[in-house]
Amino acid sequence: MKELKIFNSLTKTEESFVPINKKKIGMYVCGPTVYDYPHIGNARPLVIFDVLYRLLKKIYKSSTVTYVRNITDIDDKIIDSAKKSKESIEELTKKVATSFHLDCKYLNCLEPNFEPKATEHIQDMIRMIENLIMSKHAYENEKHVYFSVSSFKEYGKLSNKNSEQLIAGSRVEISKYKKDPLDFVLWKPSEENHPGWDSPWGRGRPGWHLECSVMGEKFLGKKFDIHGGGLDLIFPHHENEIAQSRCANKTDKFANYWIHNGFVTFNKEKMSKSIGNIVTINNLRKNFNGQVIRLALLNSHYKQPLDWNERLINESQNTLNKWYGQYEKLDLEEIDNDALNPLLEDLNTPKYITQLHSLYEESSKGNKSSKIKFIKACNFIGLLEENKKVWQDFKKSMIRVDENFISKKIKDRNNARKKGDYKLADVIRKELENNGVIIEDKQNQTEWKYK
């Protein structure tokens, strides 16, 4: 097998992946803050790092890879959101975490080996803060504890910014308890009606960045191989994780490879609550099979921005309608190493999908071995694994295609027939069929109905 190359955000170059210990590979990915239903922007890292996890397990043997993805269940966003929806914090976090787990299943993501919750590791967080205060990397001020950014010379290396740029371009929190505007919170006091834990600095709660530093170390050690997340986490979240962990553990690295996926827009616009254009995964669950969403997410390279729109979903739906024609359940068949090459090139999923298209063409010629090759390659990235009946039943209940689209296609088909181009007419009929529409020619008009 060729070696795995991966783009490292820390060095800004594509590098050969060399694990610290081949028999013990660690990957940490920042999980959701469970204050609201996860959206398509959150689905992207789930699916991308799931493919990377599958790939690492294939290269280094399953049992050697440890994948950790946390759940942030204490955060200001959660407190605010629970207040707005008049739910208890426990009700809210439980509800969203349950929905998140359904999302992961729906997207056919393998479960991580560990899924720690922040609230289960508060004592370790307190210990890390004490350590940072002792070594003068942190200070207390009226029940608040801050990390002193000036104490860590390499701060800004990941996001590639100097301190002026960091202050100018960031959403640094303003606070009278800080000595320096870039300093960030490790611990803060909790009001009486808010969740809080006893600590040497009074009753309070940890800062978000600290949670990941502590949980990463707890399950993967002071230094591990891969740390992943969305591009929006580079600053301040990941920059701060590095500062805390390296200063507390006195290491030269926190993770060796930092991998970030690009942003997701919706119809070329940024998704935001105020515009009201957030596509939540639990909403997609009602209208599409998860395989459709998974394929659509893998269609772009993970580093590129991804625009979510109807055309993308339709394309992915049509491709899978076609591919499921070749469906067969295989038992534990291993993929050929050669087929993995596009993924070894910095997880090039679009190239891998192009390869799937050609494997499909081969397999549809009726050759049994190419059919198996095609199915194995689909299964490897978590596609074509749905039972065929489940897939077909879902197709029937899926969202209806637009009626304007149908009438246009019928018009195109009739024009083709008038010109005697029966081949094209047939292609259009099949396309409609793939979209769940059946047409019938009656005397001099064409009628249609949903399947």
Ligand SMILES: [Zn+2]
């Ligand atoms: Zn994190």
